[in-house]
Amino acid sequence: MSSWNTILYSVPLLIILLVRGCWLVCVEVPSDTEALHGTNMKLTCISCMKREEVNTDTMVEWTYVSNDGKEISIYEYNGEPRELKGPYQGRILWNGSKDLQDVSITIVNVTLNDSGLYRCTIKRYFNYEMHRPSLTDVKEVQLTVHEDEMIYCYRKILKSEEAAQENATDYLAIPSGNKENHSTVPVEE
Template identity: 50%
Template structure:
């Protein structure tokens, strides 16, 4: 009996260590933190993906806290989708994946009053034969909603560089056109001069200029 207890304890320890390793390999993907009034905003939350050979029960809960307020439950996914409260009712949409690795939601027609802190809580219970470990994951998203989109500095620099490039290409094209025009004009002048010189040669000299034909 003691040996069986030790085996069970060792198995439980291995399971806990395995789950801990699985939690460590999660890749954290940052969510956008700025939105524009009236747009659709995706609150990105990535959770550890369960191994395919191990079943697990997953519960996803989303909370919202206004500045200076307290957390209030706004969304829950546990085999079915549920919305809570009046603030976001009818404006929340599940935007996650079927394998429950992506447990994101989207806020539709976002307003200025939706600024605040959003919390994504993921509780995953693994169904092993000798142990049922529970792994939790939590993520905070501090969202700011603006009345209109602000001009991004990178976009501004890109536009400036584009205009500079257009001006440079325009000047280069003009220079090439002037160069080609002058080159063609000089060629025409040279051709005219050669024709004038040829016409100025007497007829006898023109005959002497003929290339002799060898028999």
């Protein structure tokens, strides 16, 4: 009977440990890609760390890539967040987390000129005694800024209607064999 008691008391402890372990999950989510002129836009960049990467120094660089391929550094994190001089100065806020898995930024008061490709580069330097290997992760966000709220809303509604239509056709499909061989049932009043 004593072994059953041990098992019964061990199961709740095991469940508690499993649930606590689940709280430490990092989920990489894509950034929104459309913004309305004059609003604030968060550019999401999440790079989950593995257990062996916890003891690292992290450096982050955000760049804007122009249509001709020229890269403009707009923000960096190297021990602390730092806004860089240039066209985005005074318009970027750091949204990163303390553990530096989320290294997102927000562009304040987006303009049509802010449309384009943004690149988030995360470099992690491991703190080992003998050597210092590194790991680089790059995320990209293609941002489109819309001038008119009506056009922006119309496009969002159109996308959701197209998705709903695709889902509805899955349920409304009638096999072609049933279309020809159905019989008419009289309706009594």
